[in-house]
Amino acid sequence: AQSVTQLDSHVSVSEGTPVLLRCNYSSSYSPSLFWYVQHPNKGLQLLLKYTSAATLVKGINGFEAEFKKSETSFHLTKPSAHMSDAAEYFCVVSGRNYGGSQGNLIFGKGTKLSVKP
Amino acid sequence: DAGVIQSPRHEVTEMGQEVTLRCKPISGHNSLFWYRQTMMRGLELLIYFNNNVPIDDSGMPEDRFSAKMPNASFSTLKIQPSEPRDSAVYFCASSSTGQRDGYTFGSGTRLTVV
Numbered sequence: 320a321q322s323v324t325q326l327d328s329h330v331s332v333s334e335g336t337p338v339l340l341r342c343n344y345s346s347s348y349s350p351s352l353f354w355y356v357q358h359p360n361k362g363l364q365l366l367l368k369y370t371s372a373a374t375l376v377k378g379i380n381g382f383e384a385e386f387k388k389s390e391t392s393f394h395l396t397k398p399s400a401h402m403s404d405a406a407e408y409f410c411v412v413s414g415r416n417y418g419g420s421q422g423n424l425i426f427g428k429g430t431k432l433s434v435k436p
Numbered sequence: 437d438a439g440v441i442q443s444p445r446h447e448v449t450e451m452g453q454e455v456t457l458r459c460k461p462i463s464g465h466n467s468l469f470w471y472r473q474t475m476m477r478g479l480e481l482l483i484y485f486n487n488n489v490p491i492d493d494s495g496m497p498e499d500r501f502s503a504k505m506p507n508a509s510f511s512t513l514k515i516q517p518s519e520p521r522d523s524a525v526y527f528c529a530s531s532s533t534g535q536r537d538g539y540t541f542g543s544g545t546r547l548t549v550v
Contacts, residue, residue, distance in 0.1 A: 351537075351538075353538045355538075355541075361543065362527060362541040362542055362543040362544050363527065363529075363541040364541070365538045365539075365540070368537065368538050370537070409479070411538075423469065423481050423484055423492065424469075424481075424538070424539060426478065426479040428478050429478060429479075
């Protein structure tokens with residue numbers, strides 16, 4: 320079965336400092352992994368995705384994530400936080416397939432990122 | 437492309453009333469998903485369709501919930517009768533290639549049942 324664990328429910332950083340949001344996954348096959356961002360009172364936006372190509376994935380707004388199979392991790396990073404990065408971030412793993420049908424995405428509980436001036 | 441369109445954006449209703457949430461997926465997407473988001477339970481998949489056919493409705497909480505997809509461009513999620521514990525944000529998402537490329541989410545419907 321597939322599952323995803325976001326290790327921190329809340330992360331607080333100062334503007335201009337690095338961001339690290341941690342995610343570990345469990346999958347019985349080679350997974351697809353995603354990070355989504357949700358700003359307050361908004362829908363979810365795809366930040367980046369890993370689908371078995373390059374292990375270092377670059378996304379929008381300067382975010383990137385590295386797939387590490389040996390550590391079953393897919394941590395999200397950004398070198399320098401901006402006030403507009405304050406949001407909730409979800410790590411997501413692809414679910415099981417139903418034969419040829421499409422499965423579903425399994426969401427982590429989310430990490431709320433606060434950015435202090 | 438207008439993205440995934442959900443209506444209404446906000447709905448306030450009294451307990452016992454019927455509520456219908458609507459979703460228009462992105463044209464050409466053949467999978468559609470309904471999610472519910474609450475503080476307590478986070479994001480939960482309720483049901484998803486592939487080529488207008490319901491594939492997995494195991495996340496639908498009770499018989500009070502039903503979902504339909506009469507054609508490729510429209511889906512509804514109905515709650516009848518509604519209860520205060522149904523208060524949540526309901527998201528619709530669509531995809532053309534399944535989980536390998538991720539989903540595009542709508543802006544959600546915030547439902548409040550009083």
